[in-house]
Amino acid sequence: xxxxxxxxIPTLREAxxxxxxxxxxxxxxxxxIRQLGAGIYSYLPLGQRSxxxxxxxxxxxxxxxxxxxxxxxLNPRELWEESxxxxxxxxxxxxxxDRKGAExxxxxxHEEVMTSIARNELxxxxxxxxxxxxxxxxxxxxxxxxxxxxxxRQFTMKDAYSFDIDAAGLDESYKKHYDTYCxxxxxxxxxFVAVDADSGAMGGSGSQEFMVYTDAGExxxxxxxxxxxxNLEKATSKLAPVEDLIPTGDTPELVHTPGFRTIxxxxxxxxxxxxxxxxxxxxxxxxxxxxxxxxKTVGKTRAVVAFLRGDHQLNETKLAAIALGELRPMTPEExxxxxxxxxxxxxxxxxxxxxxxxxxxxxVVLDAALEGRKNLIAGANKEEYHLRNVTPGRDxxxxxxxxxxxxxxxxxxxxxxxxxRLGKAVEIGHIFKLGYKxxxxxxxxxxxxxxxxxxxxxxxxxxGIERILTAAIESSAAANAQLSAEDLNTKQPAGEQYALPxxxxxxxxxxxxxxxxxxxxLAAGEKIAADLEAAGVxxxxxxxxxRAGVKFKDAELIGVPYRINIGKKLAEGQVELxxxxxxxxxxxxxxxxxxxxQSLLNASKV
RNA sequence: CGGGGCGUAGCGCAGUCUGGUAGCGCACCUGGUUCGGGACCAGGGGGUCGGAGGUUCGAAUCCUCUCGCCCCGACCA
Numbered sequence: 001x002x003x004x005x006x007x008x009i010p011t012l013r014e015a016x017x018x019x020x021x022x023x024x025x026x027x028x029x030x031x032x033i034r035q036l037g038a039g040i041y042s043y044l045p046l047g048q049r050s051x052x053x054x055x056x057x058x059x060x061x062x063x064x065x066x067x068x069x070x071x072x073x074l075n076p077r078e079l080w081e082e083s084x085x086x087x088x089x090x091x092x093x094x095x096x097x098d099r100k101g102a103e104x105x106x107x108x109x110h111e112e113v114m115t116s117i118a119r120n121e122l123x124x125x126x127x128x129x130x131x132x133x134x135x136x137x138x139x140x141x142x143x144x145x146x147x148x149x150x151x152x153r154q155f156t157m158k159d160a161y162s163f164d165i166d167a168a169g170l171d172e173s174y175k176k177h178y179d180t181y182c183x184x185x186x187x188x189x190x191x192f193v194a195v196d197a198d199s200g201a202m203g204g205s206g207s208q209e210f211m212v213y214t215d216a217g218e219x220x221x222x223x224x225x226x227x228x229x230x231n232l233e234k235a236t237s238k239l240a241p242v243e244d245l246i247p248t249g250d251t252p253e254l255v256h257t258p259g260f261r262t263i264x265x266x267x268x269x270x271x272x273x274x275x276x277x278x279x280x281x282x283x284x285x286x287x288x289x290x291x292x293x294x295x296k297t298v299g300k301t302r303a304v305v306a307f308l309r310g311d312h313q314l315n316e317t318k319l320a321a322i323a324l325g326e327l328r329p330m331t332p333e334e335x336x337x338x339x340x341x342x343x344x345x346x347x348x349x350x351x352x353x354x355x356x357x358x359x360x361x362x363x364v365v366l367d368a369a370l371e372g373r374k375n376l377i378a379g380a381n382k383e384e385y386h387l388r389n390v391t392p393g394r395d396x397x398x399x400x401x402x403x404x405x406x407x408x409x410x411x412x413x414x415x416x417x418x419x420x421r422l423g424k425a426v427e428i429g430h431i432f433k434l435g436y437k438x439x440x441x442x443x444x445x446x447x448x449x450x451x452x453x454x455x456x457x458x459x460x461x462x463x464g465i466e467r468i469l470t471a472a473i474e475s476s477a478a479a480n481a482q483l484s485a486e487d488l489n490t491k492q493p494a495g496e497q498y499a500l501p502x503x504x505x506x507x508x509x510x511x512x513x514x515x516x517x518x519x520x521x522l523a524a525g526e527k528i529a530a531d532l533e534a535a536g537v538x539x540x541x542x543x544x545x546x547r548a549g550v551k552f553k554d555a556e557l558i559g560v561p562y563r564i565n566i567g568k569k570l571a572e573g574q575v576e577l578x579x580x581x582x583x584x585x586x587x588x589x590x591x592x593x594x595x596x597x598q599s600l601l602n603a604s605k606v
Numbered sequence: 607c608g609g610g611g612c613g614u615a616g617c618g619c620a621g622u623c624u625g626g627u628a629g630c631g632c633a634c635c636u637g638g639u640u641c642g643g644g645a646c647c648a649g650g651g652g653g654u655c656g657g658a659g660g661u662u663c664g665a666a667u668c669c670u671c672u673c674g675c676c677c678c679g680a681c682c683a
């Protein structure tokens with residue numbers, strides 16, 4: 001039996017000043033973790049119990065679709081040279097040398113190791129598909145570790161890799177992971193959304209991130225009641241129709257706009273709304289990952305010009321996906337060369353667009369929201385002048401028309417037409433169709449049914465173990481702060497209270513004996529604890545000789561979802577059950593408590 | 607890497623400007639009272655003031671260098 005008096009649970013009344021976000025403060029105060037360095041944490045017994053529970057759920061579900069490995073964290077340089085990621089990962093990977101001077105790295109992820117096993121061992125399509133996973137420590141030399149366990153340099157990740165004979169097989173493996181992830185996160189009690197994500201620099205055809213809304217998060221996502229959900233880098237929306245200006249003629253007309261450069265200035269000067277304007281943004285794209293052919297045709301760098309509605313914001317990731325490289329703003333010299341005009345008066349007319357993205361010339365991208373619009377106001381590429389009556393298609397032709405803008409809160413989702421909620425979120429899982437990147441670069445080949453050598457197609461799938469714990473605390477603390485705000489009698493400051501879902505809490509139940517010097521109370525506590533334990537419940541008995549107030553506070557701090565108070569009411573054969581998630585207290589007869597707890601826990605299981 | 611902030615007892619802080627015996631609250635130890643919402647009284651232990659160098663009769667305090675941590679940005683499967 002777990003007795004608090006014998007355990008190491010160093011709770012703190014005050015959190016160290018370093019801690020900023022709720023989960024960080026609470027994890028420290030509850031004695032779950034201690035910091036060793038920037039982005040490096042020790043997991044104390046309570047934290048370890050909780051993480052072990054998460055891992056057990058992940059393992060149980062993953063074993064249904066795959067097989068567990070344990071792979072080295074220490075990897076030789078040569079392996080990563082093969083995939084091109086020794087250099088590709090840059091400073092984000094920890095590098096070290098052994099005594100002989102051989103170079104090694106601490107693996108950030110395990111595509112290379114898994115693929116090397118696959119290429120050495122897999123020979124035939126008959127051996128496919130394979131789903132291989134592991135749960136282990138990853139190392140990333142983050143430029144800026146932050147927010148407690150949310151962004152760290154050493155953390156636990158479940159990562160899985162699938163190998164299939166063809167794209168249809170990959171689709172199946174991907175779907176299996178999607179379903180498994182939903183089960184895992186539900187069992188962990190997470191309130192999550194799966195969003196379409198940008199595939200990033202890794203390429204590939206499909207990618208979804210599993211997100212939990214929380215202000216502590218670093219990603220922006222959009223979702224709606226209809227079930228639509230997407231990363232801001234992918235999100236699109238239906239726009240309310242806007243009325244175009246009444247034209248003053250059939251062709252663009254110069255307007256003198258001395259000293260008016262910004263959208264707002266021009267808008268108020270010409271007495272028009274900002275959505276009547278065409279905004280011009282100029283970038284240079286550098287093609288670090290482009291193939292040789294691409295560089296040959298369009299050059300190592302290239303001018304990229306984006307046109308957006310005046311009141312819209314550019315999403316650089318969307319634009320970068322079209323431009324196939326990294327973007328940076330043009331310098332004034334580059335602007336002068338491209339437009340023959342100063343910033344503030346840039347516009348589409350007279351700009352020579354490349355006829356095709358793969359052809360040389362300026363890559364001109366018109367945001368889809370401007371398609372079909374008429375009589376816009378745009379820069380004239382002439383100092384102190386703008387143009388009115390500018391109509392895309394008629395007056396100028398872009399290289400491509402594409403969605404390159406950020407959506408806004410409240411716009412309607414493209415599927416169900418429900419208002420979109422925009423918010424910060426933390427990523428707890430990611431599933432990703434990798435394609436052939438590693439099979440190709442590392443030479444994995446199998447024979448297909450026709451005896452022909454083919455590359456297996458891969459997928460990779462990650463779950464951040466610590467992030468599940470962190471997100472659960474953030475969510476609960478936020479919900480609690482809201483409850484507290486509604487109940488003005490609560491003296492707890494916002495975000496100081498939380499409770500974990502029973503499935504991932506270090507204990508499911510805590511029994512608080514209000515006074516251990518009263519033999520009756522102590523005996524009753526021992527009895528209930530023993531009964532619960534016999535019934536398979538994970539119970540902690542607070543048998544410390546402390547004042548009741550201290551024990552209540554501590555019980556709340558460690559986030560255990562159910563608390564049984566044994567005190568005065570025992571004389572009437574009653575104990576109190578506090579449900580921390582709903583903040584309700586119920587008196588129950590002593591002899592029914594075990595069965596009642598069991599039914600509660602069963603009901604909370606998914 | 608750019609900007610900002612902070613390093614004084616386990617935690618939270620004062621003292622630094624204006625150099626002169628290193629302090630307070632919580633925690634911890636001992637004794638007593640108390641005992642359903644972070645008790646009270648009395649006594650006690652605990653600090654190379656992040657580190658190095660310098661100025662000075664004398665440095666937590668002034669100067670130089672350095673290390674670490676946090677926040678914003680950049681970055682980021």
